[in-house]
Amino acid sequence: MAKDDSDIYAALLQAIERGEFQPGSRLIETELAERFKVSRTPVREVLNRMESQGIASRDGKGGLIVAELSQDQLGELYDIREVLEGFAARLAARHAAPAEIELLKEMIASGKLVEGEARELAIANKQFHQQLHNCTHNQYLQQMLSSVQRSLALLSGTTLAEPARVVVSEKEHRMLVEAIENRDEDKAEQVARNHVKNAYKTRLKIELGW
Structure with a gap:
């Protein structure tokens, strides 16, 4: 209560x-x-x-x-999410401690990001990204990302209800953690931005009923 x-x-x-x-x-x-x-x-x-x-x-x-998000607002939300997630990945590659990277790898290895009902996948995905955000060691960026996450709560369902998206997302997560572990800031940012772009494509299909 x-x-x-x-x-x-x-x-x-x-x-x-x-x-x-x-x-x-x-x-x-x-x-x-x-x-x-x-x-x-x-x-x-x-x-x-x-x-x-x-x-x-x-x-x-x-x-x-x-609140209801218009299609324009949806696009704006994902635009800013792409920028912030990309920068978060770059900072994670720069600042993440070895133990923090190991935790990201363990979260992937657990299978929780690919196994279970859509809602369970969404929760695991949110936890994974929260851990990635922690790796930035930048509280102001984390606050902005939290604001974006709150706005995402206004969207119906989850893109992870689409089986094809789950497969691609898992591959992107692995590539992202690999780039962070290798301290490849450019690669980490690129993978993170593509991750958001692909999520947006799936979201549009859901919202437009494709």
Whole structure:
């Protein structure tokens, strides 16, 4: 049960990621307060925070809803994600400690990035990228990447629901870790940027129903 603002925020964001609140769904204080067994005050604080982050927006009646991304916004989101993930990979190749690289290799070897249901794959993938972001040793870049991740929560489903994407993604992860281990900054950035570009292509197919 959520007990404070941070708990409520995390729980609501996870619910949005799971699709329990679809883009355009109303976010009603009283209903959320009942859901999380808290007063309306912390819920209001969380909703204000989400609105400031672009996760929630106002509808025509002034109420809060889960934000909806237009096709243009989707492209903009992946554009900035490509740049940030590429730079993160470059910094990881420069700064990652041997133990951090070993952890990335262990995450790949575990099979969790290729085996399981789509949601399980998405969770494992998020953990892998979080570890990669930690390897940058740059807190400001990590904050920007966290902001992008929050916006990605607004997208329905996961690109890893597509079997072909899982296969390609796993290959890209291996190439990325190899480049980081070899301290090849240019290669690491190139692989990371291509990784995001390919994810975007799959995302477009999902959003457009191809």
